[in-house]
Amino acid sequence: MKRIILFVMASLSVLVATAQYLKIEYAGDALPKKEQQLVEQMMVYQIKFYRLFGLKDSLKVKLTVFNERSVAEFYLDTIGLSKKIPVKNIGGLYSAKRKEAVIMEMDKNRKRGLSVIYHELSHYLTREITGINPPVWLMEGLSEYFEHCEVGKKGIRHSMTAYEKGRIRSMYMLGEVNLRNFVDADWSLFMKKQRTDERYAYILAHALTTFMLENVSRQLLSDFITLLQDKTDRAKVSEKIARVYPGGFEAFETDFEKFCE
Known part of the structure; x- marks a missing residue:
């Protein structure tokens, strides 16, 4: 029963526009306002980069964040992704078909969780400029690059x-x-x-x-x-x-x- 209640709570979502180019639909467990602001600052930074390569306007992606891995795995079961993607020992994943990034266990390490968010959202933007199947090293390399970026008072x-x-x-x-x-x-x-x-x-x-x-x-x-x-x-x-x-x-x-x- 506890798992079902948590899943229902996680179904709530809110849509926020970032830098007039990207709308992020937040779903799952709510991110604190400060963390949401960090995500949006990073997305503004990423968008400025990807726009150099023909990124179109009016983009939309879903970001589903879970604080607990067990709830995230249950959610992936319900949408059929756990059968297609190995979910053990991963921090997050991106579904190109659903245009959705899923973060597995935010409460384990909040700072690390933010880095995983930056990584998975980069997958979305890379596919938007290169098509459905970009070279894997470039897709993962760009995601690793932005994952290793930190938002600070003096910039990124x-x-x-x-x-x-x-x-x-x-x-x-x-x-x-x-x-x-x-x-x-x-x-x-x-x-x-x-x-x-x-x-x-x-x-x-x-x-x-x-x-x-x-x-x-x-x-x-x-x-x-x-x-x-x-x-x-x-x-x-x-x-x-x-x-x-x-x-x-x-x-x-x-x-x-x-x-x-």
Whole structure:
């Protein structure tokens, strides 16, 4: 009976417009006003970035937050997502079909929960500019980038953790990085590397996206996104990078490795 009562309480929602471009439908357990303001500040920041690549107006996404994992898992059962997506040990997920981000256990760590919200909402915006199936490393890399942003009094600041920086350096020292294969990988290969190699995939995607956002011109990045938006172009992602990056993919590999040193 307790679970049913909690689910009914979690069904309430409110719609809030953010920066006139995005409407967030809040559902589930209520976020305190301060946390809601942080989410909306981050979304304004993200929207400014995604607008550079053709993000359309009048967007709408649903954000469903649960304080307790058991209630979140029950909700995912009721909408049929738990049968399609492994939900154990994840902090949140995004359903492209429903345009809904679900956060699993906000009460476990409020600060961490906010980072998961930033991550999952980035999935929505990335799909909006690239189409239904963007390269997995770019989708997860952008989400990791915004997950690692913090809203402060002086604005929003991104950082990579000391562990991530050390892990990237060790990857190169051990000869583990095959960048061409990585950017061309599909979802199954990406997740296989993630599960078996100490978070290899997410860390490498985060580093690669950080390199592209902070060390590559926005025009070059825009040209790359434009190629991804062309659904008639069947070239591999590495080939598309080679077309826009000065010196081709080999120069891209060299510059990224120097960035990681």
